[in-house]
Amino acid sequence: MPQPKVSVIVPVYNCRTTLRRCVDSVLGQTLPGVELICVDDGSTDGSRALLASYDDPRLTVRYQPNSGGPGAPRNVGLTLAAGEFVQFLDADDWLDPRALELMVAMAEENGTDIVIGKYVGVGRNVPKRLFRKNVARTTVHDSPPDLYATLAPLKLFRRELIKDLRFAEGLLSHEDQEFTAKAYFRAGGVSVLADHDCYFWVEREDGTSVMQQGGAPDLDFFPAIGRVMRVVEENTEPGPARDRMLRRNFREEIMPRFGAAYLAADAEARAVTEEGALRLIRAHLTPGITASMAPFFRQVAHCLEHGLHRLLPEIVRYRLSDRTPALLAKDGLIYEVAPGFGELPDSCYDVTSRLPFRCELNRLSWDGGVLRVEVKAELPGGEFSDPVLVLRSRGESKRTHTVPLLGDRRERVAELDVAALRPAKGRWDVSVEARLGQVPISTRLAVGPVDLPGPAFLPVEGGRPLARLYATDFGNLSLEAGASDAAPDQPASAVVAGGRLEVSGRLPLGGGLGLRVLARQRGEDRVETADAALDGASFTARLPLRDWAPGTIWRLEYEIVDRDGTVSGVFTPRDLTGGRVGLRRTAKPYTTTKGSLAVQIGERSLYLAVPSLLGGLARRVLRPSRITPARTARGTRP
Known part of the structure; x- marks a missing residue:
């Protein structure tokens, strides 16, 4: 029999209600070559009978008298495991069908010894900061991502790494932390798989788990934690990294x-x-x-x-x-x-x-280059005064722009003229500052559940005239000036009249930016441009069509113009009206297959064009309001 790719080890003790879901989640993995090792630690609730009901060669079951904790059954599983990798799984929990496939692929691609697949809490809290993004390779010494935040062994380990490690036996809880800490420090590299839900970590609804019952008694608990802390000190130098890890033990x-x-x-x-x-x-x-x-x-x-x-x-x-x-x-x-x-x-x-000074967005919107910010601010236990909204550059200059936050105790409003600031290219953080008595206080502005508006056009020193609001990894509001994002599509009307194409719409611009409308001929380098006339947030541009050849197609675009850069985008159609261009041509605005605005120049037959032209002239000549009655001799009938 070929070597299994992954050995999944499950300690089992009185968990019949969740055990089937756990077992089925392993047998249903998309990764070939998975073996499941369940070690029943003296269950009395029928878990043993449930395991016996399975007839699957991939499942190995061992039974033993109760050992007083999950350490001993996990150790038995390790002695039986034959896989290249080992995944520990608790009998209350389950795996996503693709979990092992994705974690093994990540380990093999990056040559790492441990992979932590994203945890999903089911009725319980799980580490979240660790899973903000995929991390191809890191170590326990690095922060972020701070691997030491999770000391549970519910991870994928390369078996060679842990072949001589064992769990503490006879402990009701915390038997796993020394094992995991030692594995972390041994590992040449660790990967974090954050973009796929892998491990569903369950809190029992009936409150009967060991940890819900208080865990190991203090006489056993404190020595176990002391061993973990000694592992940290044996593998680190005094300083911030060691303090960060030991702080977690004190806090958690x-x-x-x-x-x-x-x-x-x-x-x-x-x-x-x-x-x-x-x-x-x-x-x-x-x-x-x-x-x-x-x-x-x-x-x-x-x-x-x-x-x-x-x-x-x-x-x-x-x-x-x-x-x-x-x-x-x-x-x-x-x-x-x-x-x-x-x-x-x-x-x-x-x-x-x-300080428990908390500020969160209520609403956020752009009005041209002015950012309107509505904030909920509170300071439990104290009364703050003189709140202001601050936009601060992350660059060396640390430039700031400050405006007052006006309103009542909990809801305040500020209008920040970002265009007038003409921010330097780069990232700017938004915070709130105030005073408690004579002591300055401040906090970053949290985005919360608010939807952020799209990019805004405004002058940027040394960059493209585009600013983008975004939430940082910590959920705080920041602004990127001179953003590299694609400019948003803008709706526009297109009307052909008098031999010209008139393009109009609304496009709020901040700080005196210019706007050009471009017509780009498909398949050619030819581009026709017209400066737009601006009236507040409205614009109108007129492009003469007299020398646009029949059979050509022109895509309509816009260009925001500033002294330090430009931003280009495309129009989407709103109201379209075609018309004639001279004797034998027509212009027809239309929507392309990609949803953008374009104009096609067509050619009319001379047989159709001449009668139409003559008919038009005749209607002008014969229009009743322009016919003068004939004069007659006095006293005679006409």
Whole structure:
């Protein structure tokens, strides 16, 4: 039997309700050469019988007494695996049919040892920043994308990489983090597949999963996390990368232990939690990590380090209450007023760099070169004043343009004349600045659910006269001046009259830009142009047709003209009227197969043209209003 391409390992324990979907998702993969290894860890709910009902040579099932956690069954699966790659899958979860095909292809194309396929949370949160875009090759040391944000083993591993790694056994939870951390640091490269939903990660509706039940007890939990943190320190140098990884352990694992379960515990159990956390704080906490953590962490850490155990329950209880602390501006810094303030150092309550100042778009629109911005702004726990909207260049000059935000406490409006600014080519960020007392505060403007308007035509220093609004990877509003985007199609009317083609429409221009209408002859280099007359947002251009030869087709375009560049685009038809051009020619505006506006010059037969011309002359001569009655002699009849 040929070597399987991928071995999928599933630890099974009392998950009959979800197990069939899990198994079927693996057997239904589009990738050939997949083997599925299910290790039943002493299930009592019928999972064993369900596995026995399958008759598929690709499925291998092993049964064993309950081991006390998923580590042991995963290890059994590793000893049985024969695939070039190994994918770990939990029995509550399932894979998209193309998941393994796409992940293997990415690993082989980039020569990487681990591929993380995009997670989709089903009733639970999953890492999102990691999957903003595909990453062909990276390492755990790089940020972005910050691989260390996910320490679950639910990934595709090259089996050679992990052949001697094993999971901790007998742990109810967190048995996987040391395994994953070691694999990260071993890997020569890791890929992130972000443009296809691969792994559907489920939170049990009945709340019976190990993690939903609180996970491993503290006596087992803290030593397990300590081993993971030591792996980090053994493979990194002191500095930002190490702090970033250890900060994740403090934030995601250690601090959540100070929650509802801590308050419900007796004094002895609380002491176990406090002592376990304190050991890790003393061993791994750095000033850089402390400065970047939330006030709650700083308060808990200070209490633990200085034996202020009496304050801990009050601090935890206040945090769980979801109350909004009042904000206090003092000596150029901003603090939250919460339990222990005034007794613990002020630094434990400093929120200056992480102020909950939030600003989100309500509406956004262009009026020529003027950007109208409607903003919802709030600062829980404080009252801000003097808000302004700021457009700031990312370039070396850091040029800014500022306008006031006017309105009530939550909804404010600003009109930013970007055309008058004549922004330099490049990217500009939009933010909101204000004051809390005498302390300046600021935040980026979040796009939220608002649809962004299309590009606007306005002068750009050193670039094309086109500006584009976009949302950054973090969901904030920015503007690209001199954008390389194709200019948007513009609707226009085309009328043939008096031997000329009149093109008209609306095209809002900012900052005194010029507009030309171009007629480009198909198959030839010939181009006819006419400067458009502008009246506000309306334009009209007239092109003489007298020397346009019969049988020719001309595509109509527009060109926005500025001293530093031009932008060209095509017209789409709105109202079309054809007509004659002289004795033997006609001009007919029409819509091309691509939906753009064009004009075709036709030739009329002389037999048709002459009678038509004579008829026209006769109608002019014989028009009743121009016939003069004959004079008659006086007294006689005519």
